[in-house]
Amino acid sequence: MNHLDTTKDNDGRDKCLNFAEITETPAGEASPREGFVITFYQTSKGEETKMLYTGAIQTGEAPKEAISLFKIIHKIISTAIELIDEVLEIYDDVIARDNTFSIFEDQIKLLWAQRECTNEHFKSVILFLLIAAKNSRLQTYEKYQYESFKTVLEKINEIDITSAQAKDCISLIGNSGIDLLVPIRNWEKYTIEIKEINGIEK
Amino acid sequence: MESKNKVFLETTIQITRRSGDLERKEKIEKFIIQYQKRITSSYVKMEFKRRYIGDLVYLFNLISDADNFCDVYDKLKILPPVQHRRISGILGSFGHFFLDIKDNKTTQSIGDYLLEAGYIFFKNAIELSWQDFDKNIDNILDETDCLNAKSGPVLKKARFYNQLSCKQNGKVCKMKEFVLKNREFLKKIYDKLSHIENLDDEQKKTKGIVEGALKYPQNMANYKNCSSCGDVIISLECPEDTEIFTTNTKHFSPICEAIGKIVVSGELGN
Numbered sequence: 001m002n003h004l005d006t007t008k009d010n011d012g013r014d015k016c017l018n019f020a021e022i023t024e025t026p027a028g029e030a031s032p033r034e035g036f037v038i039t040f041y042q043t044s045k046g047e048e049t050k051m052l053y054t055g056a057i058q059t060g061e062a063p064k065e066a067i068s069l070f071k072i073i074h075k076i077i078s079t080a081i082e083l084i085d086e087v088l089e090i091y092d093d094v095i096a097r098d099n100t101f102s103i104f105e106d107q108i109k110l111l112w113a114q115r116e117c118t119n120e121h122f123k124s125v126i127l128f129l130l131i132a133a134k135n136s137r138l139q140t141y142e143k144y145q146y147e148s149f150k151t152v153l154e155k156i157n158e159i160d161i162t163s164a165q166a167k168d169c170i171s172l173i174g175n176s177g178i179d180l181l182v183p184i185r186n187w188e189k190y191t192i193e194i195k196e197i198n199g200i201e202k
Numbered sequence: 203m204e205s206k207n208k209v210f211l212e213t214t215i216q217i218t219r220r221s222g223d224l225e226r227k228e229k230i231e232k233f234i235i236q237y238q239k240r241i242t243s244s245y246v247k248m249e250f251k252r253r254y255i256g257d258l259v260y261l262f263n264l265i266s267d268a269d270n271f272c273d274v275y276d277k278l279k280i281l282p283p284v285q286h287r288r289i290s291g292i293l294g295s296f297g298h299f300f301l302d303i304k305d306n307k308t309t310q311s312i313g314d315y316l317l318e319a320g321y322i323f324f325k326n327a328i329e330l331s332w333q334d335f336d337k338n339i340d341n342i343l344d345e346t347d348c349l350n351a352k353s354g355p356v357l358k359k360a361r362f363y364n365q366l367s368c369k370q371n372g373k374v375c376k377m378k379e380f381v382l383k384n385r386e387f388l389k390k391i392y393d394k395l396s397h398i399e400n401l402d403d404e405q406k407k408t409k410g411i412v413e414g415a416l417k418y419p420q421n422m423a424n425y426k427n428c429s430s431c432g433d434v435i436i437s438l439e440c441p442e443d444t445e446i447f448t449t450n451t452k453h454f455s456p457i458c459e460a461i462g463k464i465v466v467s468g469e470l471g472n
Contacts (some may be wrong), residue, residue: 109305113308123322124326127319127326128326130303131299131323134299134302138224139224167329170330171330171333174330179224180326180327180330181221181330181331183296183323184221184296184299185221185222185224185295186298187221187288187291187292187295188291189223190291190297191287191291191294192275192290192293192294
């Protein structure tokens with residue numbers, strides 16, 4: 001489980017809680033399961049929502065105190081930046097570089113997993129970082145292309161980014177020559193079929 | 203390698219640069235880099251908007267309206283076979299790519315996940331593709347003053363509008379003037395097409411439109427007419443010292459032969 005109480009915006013889409021309205025739970029309030037209970041206070045409604053955070057940050061080990069999702073996202077971003085620094089440092093060793101970059105890709109997947117409480121613009125950037133990370137299997141990246149990942153991560157560190165900031169970040173990746181349309185490039189090889197199973201059309 | 207002079211990127215090339223597989227994309231980029239200058243036109247941009255952007259907008263709006271992923275697929279069933287093949291292929295390729303990224307730990311259904319990722323991906327892909335049309339292009343010719351190329355798709359309340367209208371705020375394009383200026387070349391093209399046996403359906407349609415344009419040039423400032431003879435218009439607007447780069451050599455070769463233009467396919471032709 002990994003969900004937050006959300007309200008709807010004018011378009012009927014989920015609207016996220018404002019992080020300013022969120023306070024941390026007292027330290028050490030671990031859940032009986034593997035995660036941690038973090039208590040949120042939505043001041044506009046005065047309601048209390050509890051969220052079970054089951055994802056470990058990086059190592060899978062329990063942090064000593066409960067932390068807010070905001071901090072988790074910052075931590076992942078900071079780890080991802082460090083990994084890109086490492087990639088740049090060992091750039092000439094292709095195997096070591098790819099191994100490190102695959103850990104970076106995992107961090108971006110972790111960020112994507114936290115998307116529920118972020119705005120649409122932040123989600124857009126993370127989705128395109130995911131595409132760019134996966135695309136590294138098809139395209140060998142130059143140093144400056146790895147650097148574009150770092151620049152983007154630094155720009156989204158404030159999390160509550162605007163539409164213009166998101167566009168700027170996505171363009172930055174695309175302008176570095178990373179193919180962001182790769183998910184639909186192989187369309188000639190695919191089709192979609194819906195098959196009837198046990199008489200029920202799915 | 204000796205650098206060639208100028209190349210005109212026709213619509214099929216501009217689309218394949220974005221939607222072709224990696225091999226074809228790389229072939230195009232390697233081919234066009236041989237030229238000192240890369241040219242295209244506002245008319246090509248209109249065709250790009252109608253065809254490629256149109257497909258992405260169609261998919262985005264389906265995804266945006268859908269309550270589940272099957273709804274999106276069900277809507278595709280109404281499409282004619284060629285469009286159905288293309289749109290379901292795009293959707294299939296997208297699904298394959300994103301299912302590989304899906305976090306299995308979350309409780310979100312695959313359908314909901316694809317709708318969410320699809321909404322974000324196609325929204326941004328439309329904007330990126332429209333902006334990128336001009337990428338690595340030295341000059342965009344605008345002899346036809348195609349109004350549809352002046353503005354891109356517009357997002358209003360989770361729906362893209364990709365309108366194609368030849369009359370905007372009382373303005374009309376310069377297609378009529380373009381046809382009058384190129385009347386002699388149009389005659390040559392008409393003669394050439396008249397002497398080819400076994401024209402395919404599209405070529406027959408083109409021939410009919412050219413015939414109509416010679417008689418009633420004023421009718422050409424009309425989206426329905428001009429979009430039915432795009433190959434002719436593009437061949438005419440390509441400058442004499444410039445080679446036309448296309449994957450559609452079958453349709454472009456006879457037209458260009460009639461007016462002394464050179465067609466190149468970079469091993470991508472049909």
